[in-house]
Amino acid sequence: MTSILIIGGGGMIGQKLASSYAKSETVSLLDMTFPENSDLNVKKILGSVSDASIMEKTLNELPGTIFYLASIVSGEAETNFSKGWDINVHAFWSFLAQIRDQYLKSEGRYKPKVIFTSSIAVFGSPFPNKISDDFLTAPRTSYGAQKVCCELMLNDFIRKGFCEGLAIRLPTICVRPGKPNLAASSFFSGIIREPLNGLKANLPVSTDVRHWHASPRSAVGFLRHAESLDRNALTFNSALNMPGLSCTVEEQIEALRSIAGNEAAKLIMSKPDEKIIEIVKGWPKNFDTKIALELGFIAESSFEEIIQIYIEDDLQSNLIKN
Amino acid sequence: MTSILIIGGGGMIGQKLASSYAKSETVSLLDMTFPENSDLNVKKILGSVSDASIMEKTLNELPGTIFYLASIVSGEAETNFSKGWDINVHAFWSFLAQIRDQYLKSEGRYKPKVIFTSSIAVFGSPFPNKISDDFLTAPRTSYGAQKVCCELMLNDFIRKGFCEGLAIRLPTICVRPGKPNLAASSFFSGIIREPLNGLKANLPVSTDVRHWHASPRSAVGFLRHAESLDRNALTFNSALNMPGLSCTVEEQIEALRSIAGNEAAKLIMSKPDEKIIEIVKGWPKNFDTKIALELGFIAESSFEEIIQIYIEDDLQSNLIKN
Numbered sequence: 001m002t003s004i005l006i007i008g009g010g011g012m013i014g015q016k017l018a019s020s021y022a023k024s025e026t027v028s029l030l031d032m033t034f035p036e037n038s039d040l041n042v043k044k045i046l047g048s049v050s051d052a053s054i055m056e057k058t059l060n061e062l063p064g065t066i067f068y069l070a071s072i073v074s075g076e077a078e079t080n081f082s083k084g085w086d087i088n089v090h091a092f093w094s095f096l097a098q099i100r101d102q103y104l105k106s107e108g109r110y111k112p113k114v115i116f117t118s119s120i121a122v123f124g125s126p127f128p129n130k131i132s133d134d135f136l137t138a139p140r141t142s143y144g145a146q147k148v149c150c151e152l153m154l155n156d157f158i159r160k161g162f163c164e165g166l167a168i169r170l171p172t173i174c175v176r177p178g179k180p181n182l183a184a185s186s187f188f189s190g191i192i193r194e195p196l197n198g199l200k201a202n203l204p205v206s207t208d209v210r211h212w213h214a215s216p217r218s219a220v221g222f223l224r225h226a227e228s229l230d231r232n233a234l235t236f237n238s239a240l241n242m243p244g245l246s247c248t249v250e251e252q253i254e255a256l257r258s259i260a261g262n263e264a265a266k267l268i269m270s271k272p273d274e275k276i277i278e279i280v281k282g283w284p285k286n287f288d289t290k291i292a293l294e295l296g297f298i299a300e301s302s303f304e305e306i307i308q309i310y311i312e313d314d315l316q317s318n319l320i321k322n
Numbered sequence: 323m324t325s326i327l328i329i330g331g332g333g334m335i336g337q338k339l340a341s342s343y344a345k346s347e348t349v350s351l352l353d354m355t356f357p358e359n360s361d362l363n364v365k366k367i368l369g370s371v372s373d374a375s376i377m378e379k380t381l382n383e384l385p386g387t388i389f390y391l392a393s394i395v396s397g398e399a400e401t402n403f404s405k406g407w408d409i410n411v412h413a414f415w416s417f418l419a420q421i422r423d424q425y426l427k428s429e430g431r432y433k434p435k436v437i438f439t440s441s442i443a444v445f446g447s448p449f450p451n452k453i454s455d456d457f458l459t460a461p462r463t464s465y466g467a468q469k470v471c472c473e474l475m476l477n478d479f480i481r482k483g484f485c486e487g488l489a490i491r492l493p494t495i496c497v498r499p500g501k502p503n504l505a506a507s508s509f510f511s512g513i514i515r516e517p518l519n520g521l522k523a524n525l526p527v528s529t530d531v532r533h534w535h536a537s538p539r540s541a542v543g544f545l546r547h548a549e550s551l552d553r554n555a556l557t558f559n560s561a562l563n564m565p566g567l568s569c570t571v572e573e574q575i576e577a578l579r580s581i582a583g584n585e586a587a588k589l590i591m592s593k594p595d596e597k598i599i600e601i602v603k604g605w606p607k608n609f610d611t612k613i614a615l616e617l618g619f620i621a622e623s624s625f626e627e628i629i630q631i632y633i634e635d636d637l638q639s640n641l642i643k644n
Contacts, residue, residue: 081482093412097404100403135458136459138456139474142478145477148474149471149475152467152470153467156467159462
C-alpha cells in the first residue's frame with residue numbers, strides 16, 4: 001500500500017483523484033478548503049501551501065507519492081501579481097526544499113515521487129499549427145511564467161536525485177462541475193455546464209476561438225499514469241504536454257446542441273469581455289503530443305465524449321444526491 | 323546624466339562596464355568584493371545581493387539603469403545546490419520585488435531599466451547545428467535552470483510595467499583576465515591566458531569540443547547596446563541570444579599558435595576532468611542570432627581577434643602596471 005498525498009486535494013481534480021485512490025491506498029489531502037458534502041474516507045489537512053510548518057508536519061509522514069495540484073488560477077495570478085508568484089512559485093520551492101531536507105536527513109532513503117500539474121499556459125504566441133513536444137516555453141501571462149519556473153525547479157531536483165517525478169502540462173479541463181472560478185478559462189466549462197443545468201451562460205469570446213481540452217476523467221488518468229511511469233527511463237527534459245482535443249467554441253456549442261438540443265444551446269449568451277479575450281488570445285490552439293501518446297497517456301477524441309463524461313460523472317450523480 | 327547601478331560590479335565584466343561609463347555617468351557598484359588595485363572613480367557598496375537591507379538602501383538611490391550581473395558561477399551552482407538557487411534566483415526575485423515596491427511607492431514615476439545577464443547555459447542538448455532565436459530552453463544544469471527562471475521573472479515584471487529592461491544571453495566570455503574561477507567554462511580562457519603569461523594551462527576536455535565565445539569587450543558592448551534599446555519596441559518574449567564566434571578548442575589553440583608561437587601552444591597540457599567533460603557536453607556549440615544582429619549587437623568574427631583583444635585590453639595594461 002502506497003501512501004499518497006494530494007496537495008490541493010480540496011479542488012475538483014484533487015477530489016476526483018483522491019476518490020480514485022481511496023479504496024486501495026492511504027490518502028491524505030492538504031488544502032485551504034474542502035467541499036462540505038464530500039464523503040471521501042481520507043485524511044484532510046487544513047492549511048496553505050505557503051505555511052511552512054503545516055507543510056513540514058505533512059511531509060514528516062513521508063508520503064511515497066505526492067501530487068502537487070495547488071495553484072492560484074490564471075485570472076487571479078494576472079490580477080494579484082504578488083499572490084500569484086508567492087503561492088505558485090515560492091511556496092512550491094519551499095515544498096521542494098523540504099523534500100530535499102527529508103531526503104538528506106534520511107540519507108537518501110526517503111525519495112518520493114512528485115507529480116506536478118503544469119499547464120499549456122506555459123506557451124505563448126506566435127504558435128505553429130500544432131505545438132510539438134519541443135516547442136519553446138515563452139509564456140505571456142504571470143500564471144504561465146510561474147508554471148515554467150516550477151517545471152524547471154522540479155526538473156532540477158529530479159536531476160540531482162532528491163526526488164523522482166514528472167511535471168505534466170494539462171489541457172484546459174472541461175467540463176468542470178460546480179461553480180465558475182477565477183480562471184480565465186472558466187467559461188469553456190460554463191457554456192456547457194450551465195445550459196445542461198437549465199441555466200444561462202455568458203460567452204466572453206467569439207465562437208471561432210480554438211482551444212485544447214480534456215475531461216476531468218482524463219486529467220485523473222494523466223496523473224495516475226504519470227505516477228506509474230519510471231521517470232529515469234524518460235529521455236525528455238522538463239515537462240510533458242498531455243494529449244487532448246482541439247476544437248472551437250462553435251464546435252463545443254454544436255456538440256451541446258446535438259446532445260441537449262437547441263433550447264440548451266440557446267442559453268449561451270454572447271457577452272464579450274476584453275480582459276478574457278486578451279488572455280485567451282495568447283493561448284495555444286492545437287498540439288502534436290507525440291511523446292505522451294507513445295507513453296500511453298490518452299484523452300477524448302470528440303467534444304461530445306467530453307460532454308457525456310460530465311453527464312455521467314457529475315451531472316447524474318448530482319441529480320441523485322439532490 | 324544617468325545614474326547607473328551595477329550589481330555584481332566587482333567582477334570582471336562589471337569592472338570593465340563601470341570603467342566604460344565612469345567618465346560620463348554617475349556609477350555605483352554593489353558586490354561582495356572589489357579588486358584591490360582598481361582606480362575607478364565610482365561608488366562602491368560592499369554587500370551581498372541576498373542582504374535585503376543593503377539592496378533596499380542601494381535601490382533607495384533610484385538608479386535609472388541597473389545592470390544585474392551578480393551570479394554564482396555554473397560549476398559552483400552545480401556543487402552547492404542551495405547556494406546556487408538562493409543567490410541566482412531567490413535574491414534576484416527579492417531585487418525585482420524591491421524595484422516593484424519603489425515603482426508602486428512612486429506611483430509609477432520610478433521605472434528603471436534592468437539589464438540582466440543570462441547565459442547560453444539555458445539551452446540543453448540535443449541541439450540543432452545552429453540554435454535559433456526561438457529554440458527551447460531546456461537546461462541540463464542548475465545554473466541554466468536558474469538563469470531561465472530569472473529571465474521569466476524579469477520578463478513578467480517588464481510585461482506588467484514595473485520596470486523596463488532586457489535579459490541577454492551571453493556567450494562564454496573569453497579570454498577572461500585574472501585567475502581561473504569556479505565556472506566550468508574557466509578553461510576556455512585559461513588555455514589562452516596562461517600560455518600568454520608564460521604559464522602552463524590544463525585542458526580538461528578534448529580538442530574537438532566546439533563552443534560559442536565572445537570577448538569581454540563584446541560583453542560590455544552587448545550590455546551598453548541592450549541599455550540603449552527601447553524594450554517596448556521589441557517583439558520577442560523573454561531573453562535574447564547574443565552574437566558570438568563558434569570554434570573548437572583546436573581552433574583556439576591554432577589561433578594562439580599563430581599569434582604567440584609554438585612554445586606558447588606547448589604550454590597547454592591535456593588533463594581530462596570527467597565532471598567538466600560531462601557539463602560541457604550539455605552546452606551549445608553554435609547559434610544563428612538573427613534578431614540580435616538585426617538589432618545591432620556585434621561580436622568577433624575570428625578567435626585571433628578575441629586573443630588580440632585580450633592582449634590589448636588586459637595583458638598589455640597589466641604589463642604596464644607591473
